[in-house]
Amino acid sequence: MMSLEKYMPAWVKRIGAVTVLLLFVAGIVFWGSFNWALEATNKEEFCISCHEMKENVFKEYQNTIHYTNRTGVRATCPDCHVPKEWGPKMIRKIQASNEVWHKLLGSVDTPEKFNAKRHELAQHEWDRMKANDSKECRNCHRYDYMDYTEQGNRAARMHPKAFVEGKTCIDCHKGIAHQLPAIDQHIGKQNEGAVEISHGEKPEAKTEEKK
Amino acid sequence: MRFIPALALAAAVLLSGAGVASAQENLESLRGKTPINQEARSDNMFRPEKDQEIIPRNFQKQPPLIPHSIKGYNITQNFNKCMDCHSKERAEETGATKVAKSHYLDREDKKLSNISPRRYFCMQCHVPQFDAKPLVENTYKPAAKKGE
Numbered sequence: 497m498m499s500l501e502k503y504m505p506a507w508v509k510r511i512g513a514v515t516v517l518l519l520f521v522a523g524i525v526f527w528g529s530f531n532w533a534l535e536a537t538n539k540e541e542f543c544i545s546c547h548e549m550k551e552n553v554f555k556e557y558q559n560t561i562h563y564t565n566r567t568g569v570r571a572t573c574p575d576c577h578v579p580k581e582w583g584p585k586m587i588r589k590i591q592a593s594n595e596v597w598h599k600l601l602g603s604v605d606t607p608e609k610f611n612a613k614r615h616e617l618a619q620h621e622w623d624r625m626k627a628n629d630s631k632e633c634r635n636c637h638r639y640d641y642m643d644y645t646e647q648g649n650r651a652a653r654m655h656p657k658a659f660v661e662g663k664t665c666i667d668c669h670k671g672i673a674h675q676l677p678a679i680d681q682h683i684g685k686q687n688e689g690a691v692e693i694s695h696g697e698k699p700e701a702k703t704e705e706k707k
Numbered sequence: 708m709r710f711i712p713a714l715a716l717a718a719a720v721l722l723s724g725a726g727v728a729s730a731q732e733n734l735e736s737l738r739g740k741t742p743i744n745q746e747a748r749s750d751n752m753f754r755p756e757k758d759q760e761i762i763p764r765n766f767q768k769q770p771p772l773i774p775h776s777i778k779g780y781n782i783t784q785n786f787n788k789c790m791d792c793h794s795k796e797r798a799e800e801t802g803a804t805k806v807a808k809s810h811y812l813d814r815e816d817k818k819l820s821n822i823s824p825r826r827y828f829c830m831q832c833h834v835p836q837f838d839a840k841p842l843v844e845n846t847y848k849p850a851a852k853k854g855e
Contacts, residue, residue, distance in 0.1 A: 559779075560779060561778075561779060648757065648758035648775065648776070649758040649759070649760075649775070650801075653802060654802075671786065672779070676783075676786040678784070678785040678786075681786070681787055681821075682794075682796075682820070682821035682822070683790065684822075686784060686824070687784075687785065693786075695800075
């Protein structure tokens with residue numbers, strides 16, 4: 497111990513080697529439990545522990561390929577809705593405190609209330625995915641590894657075209673895991689005046705005109 | 708008007724009685740040989756056909772068949788997935804068949820600016836294809852086309 501003491505920095509000597517060791521262990525325990533708690537909120541079971549999620553979006557998602565498919569590989573709620581990287585994940589988790597607030601307010605606690613807000617909620621996710629280049633999709637679906645010969649005719653035709661145009665997944669793949677809000681497709685009066693869905697082409701075309 | 712269903716039923720009974728009698732012995736239905744009071748187990752479920760080129764029509768004015776899988780494509784009050792590609796605004800970009808002009812007419816034959824709501828449910832007429840092979844040979848021939 498005497499020989500080791502020579503190499504110890506002054507601050508270690510001041511508070512003692514044992515205290516330093518304890519602090520180090522405490523740090524690991526603290527970080528571990530923080531991460532554990534964070535991951536616990538990053539599970540499908542946690543998401544659907546709220547009936548808001550269970551009765552609305554989760555039910556719709558059960559009919560889609562990300563819930564059930566041939567190989568049983570799934571994308572659960574956080575796979576699409578929470579970034580994987582630490583920094584963006586923290587930011588998203590802090591933003592989610594707003595969702596806790598609205599849970600307490602009961603903003604979307606019935607399917608009717610949820611559907612009334614469906615467009616706004618969907619728009620948030622579309623904007624988020626557009627802004628981060630559909631990062632959560634691309635965690636699994638990497639277009640540089642796509643084998644077009646294995647894709648259907650339509651997918652093989654559209655994908656290279658869209659990527660060249662700089663489009664991102666969400667531009668075309670809206671409403672793939674949940675139902676869409678009312679979209680004005682110019683068919684009858686039902687959805688007249690509702691939002692029109694964008695396929696990422698409109699802003700693209702405008703910038704080209706300016707050039 | 709009441710006599711029509713009765714008449715149709717009578718005709719159907721007569722026809723089926725005459726037509727099926729000979730084929731009945733060797734013809735197996737889609738559910739196989741499972742007795743009617745038991746649940747048929749199908750290991751060989753019909754699967755949707757893979758994407759293919761446009762399927763030629765069998766007769767004039769036949770609603771074109773859907774030559775691609777429509778798995779997960781919903782037509783709801785909020786959104787008509789078919790129109791996401793087949794509408795006139797989208798067809799050029801997506802390379803899909805444009806909705807025919809007849810779909811723009813209301814029931815008084817008045818032209819509308821877009822699809823008539825009575826055409827909203829595409830799959831009432833246009834159907835996707837499955838790999839279900841016909842149980843009996845089909846000898847249907849369309850009437851001669853114009854100019855033939």
